[in-house]
Amino acid sequence: MQAILPFETPNRLGPVRERLLAAFGPQRADARPDPVTQLIRGCLAVRSGDEATRVALARLRAAFPDWAALAEAPAEAVEPLIAGVADADRKARQLPLLMRTIMRQRGPIYLDFLGYLPVDRAMDWLTALPGVGPAIAAAVLNVSTLSRPALVVDGAVLRIAKRLGLVGRTATSVQAYETLMDMAPKRWIAADFFEVHALLRRLAHTRCSPAEPACGRCPLAGICRQVDVEGAQVVAWRKAG
Numbered sequence: 001m002q003a004i005l006p007f008e009t010p011n012r013l014g015p016v017r018e019r020l021l022a023a024f025g026p027q028r029a030d031a032r033p034d035p036v037t038q039l040i041r042g043c044l045a046v047r048s049g050d051e052a053t054r055v056a057l058a059r060l061r062a063a064f065p066d067w068a069a070l071a072e073a074p075a076e077a078v079e080p081l082i083a084g085v086a087d088a089d090r091k092a093r094q095l096p097l098l099m100r101t102i103m104r105q106r107g108p109i110y111l112d113f114l115g116y117l118p119v120d121r122a123m124d125w126l127t128a129l130p131g132v133g134p135a136i137a138a139a140v141l142n143v144s145t146l147s148r149p150a151l152v153v154d155g156a157v158l159r160i161a162k163r164l165g166l167v168g169r170t171a172t173s174v175q176a177y178e179t180l181m182d183m184a185p186k187r188w189i190a191a192d193f194f195e196v197h198a199l200l201r202r203l204a205h206t207r208c209s210p211a212e213p214a215c216g217r218c219p220l221a222g223i224c225r226q227v228d229v230e231g232a233q234v235v236a237w238r239k240a241g
């Protein structure tokens, strides 16, 4: 049965956030890294767990206290430091290239200028960097000390947005970012975007898993179209009961 969506308004993300807030409580950033560090963290985190990313970033920081030194590092020196993350060999080539690209375009490795650009232009600048997609770019803007209003649409958020019916089932991360940003209440500030992303990730880890979404225990069940989850949902309901 198709869910009746009570949020057929431009501000569709508002009701999603309210329901998740009631279930999981407020979410706030503990500490905000500088934008360059967040860029590196975002690249390391692609297809990698939080702990592996944290360890890899700490090792990189210890080896390269100045990110400019990372620009000159050979991939063979970087790869052992980040061996715990996915695609470490590719990322070991990507990270020095990223630093060199920033130096070529900006001089010092310093991204605070992004805080003075309109968010759309800052996103365009970041996504033109090698290997940087909209999720990494939005995290640089939103999670770092820049604290700009941009939604991080990572794999978990994209999956839930498709299941909810907020974006089409074939939407790319770029399309989903643009659609979801349009659905955010205009009054939202950076902390609101941070919070809704953190809430959606919490939902992804506790209810809306890729294989077996626990729709019977989901705070969004009443407003979710449950796109492409019919088979898995039967299992989830049986477990929940």
Ligand code: SF4
Residues within 6 Å of the ligand: 160, 163, 164, 207, 208, 209, 213, 214, 215, 216, 218, 219, 220, 221, 224, 225, 226, 227, 229
């Ligand atoms: S767990 Fe089920 S109801 Fe909740 S968001 Fe995922 S698909 Fe929708």
